[in-house]
Amino acid sequence: MIAFRRHVVVALMLMALAFASLARPVSASSVAELEGAWAVARATMNGEPRTDGKVLNATWTFRGTELVVQTARGERLRSALSFDATANPPALHMTPLSPTGGQRPLWMIWARRGDELDVAFYDGIDQRPEDFGPRRKLVVLTLVPAIAAPTPAALDPCKILRRAGVDRLLGGPTRARPQQRPASAPGSSCALDRTDGSAVITLTLVGPPAGPEYAAAARTEALANHRMQIEDEPSLGAGAFSAASGWTVVVVADRRRTAMILKLEALRVERADLQRFAARVLDAL
Incomplete structure (x- = not known):
């Protein structure tokens, strides 16, 4: 029985290590992995899923030190990005460019999980998130490559x-x-x-x-x-x-x-x- 328990503990430790290796964020030097267009497939706040149409299906396009966010209804927001090369998880500071439409600068962290990109930021607070939560007022978005997001036929x-x-x-x-x-x-x-x-x-x-x-x-x-x-x-x-x-x-x-x-x-x-x-x-x- 003792030997069996030891095997179980070892197996659980190996599983945890395997999961951690899959879920770990990209290094701060891998900023290039953000490049390109992404579509928001999932959104949570305070750890709860959200149905905000202004966020879901929005397209995020990273081009070097610039981010362009376009909602599914066509609204656009351009922001300048500055990266923290020492942060873990990787972090960036986003500063909206005029016209801002009421948007404020904010800190954001990100992590790649296979073909998905997770980003997290506080709603209305310019504070760097410690992790992906769940935490109060923490928004976590899961994005997928826009090229992989099928374009639906026009439905009336x-x-x-x-x-x-x-x-x-x-x-x-x-x-x-x-x-x-x-x-x-x-x-x-x-x-x-x-x-x-x-x-x-x-x-x-x-x-x-x-x-x-x-x-x-x-x-x-x-x-x-x-x-x-x-x-x-x-x-x-x-x-x-x-x-x-x-x-x-x-x-x-x-x-x-x-x-x-x-x-x-x-x-x-x-x-x-x-x-x-x-x-x-x-x-x-």
Whole structure:
């Protein structure tokens, strides 16, 4: 028994060493490994996944001592970079160039993990992170090479809703609702009102690479909202779920690395009808 325990301890130590060798950050001299374009596939803050559309699917392009960040909606931020060659993990200081759009200088650390790049910084605080946390106000982003992030085909949420039979689902004709979406809103979206004002349905699509992570983060946020009733929707795929509160139902699923967020506000729609409608929407992705 003692010999067995010793073998187990040795095995665990070897596993820990192997993991550490895979996860260790690149050396500060390997700044060239940052070069190129990256896409944000995952975001956490305080250790919790986030669904911030201004961050997810943004493109980060490193060119020497310059970083250009472009959100999925086209907003751009240019920053000058200075590197700390002595830091471990590797660190850089980012100074926004005019116009700043309210952005402030900040410290950032990074680590390469295979084909992924992790970066971490404090939200609104110009302080160098000690590690990748989780810590209060620490934002950690996982980026993948933009060349490896598939470009989704142009998907029109309004057309998808109509082809899926939205008028039949809501029991009457619909019209598009003009939208003024905040910059933090994710992906592309369409809202259709029933013409008598009795119902509204909204479809939001978040494409790759962040689509699956967005769906997972949405589930975490829904579970934290104790006013919502959460149910799994296995017929819509692994991880799919619906969240209901009052007359509002939200269905979240992903297909082909694109997240579907279907929000229905209506008095009389059968659950089975909504499930079939959501399945038709997914089939269009």
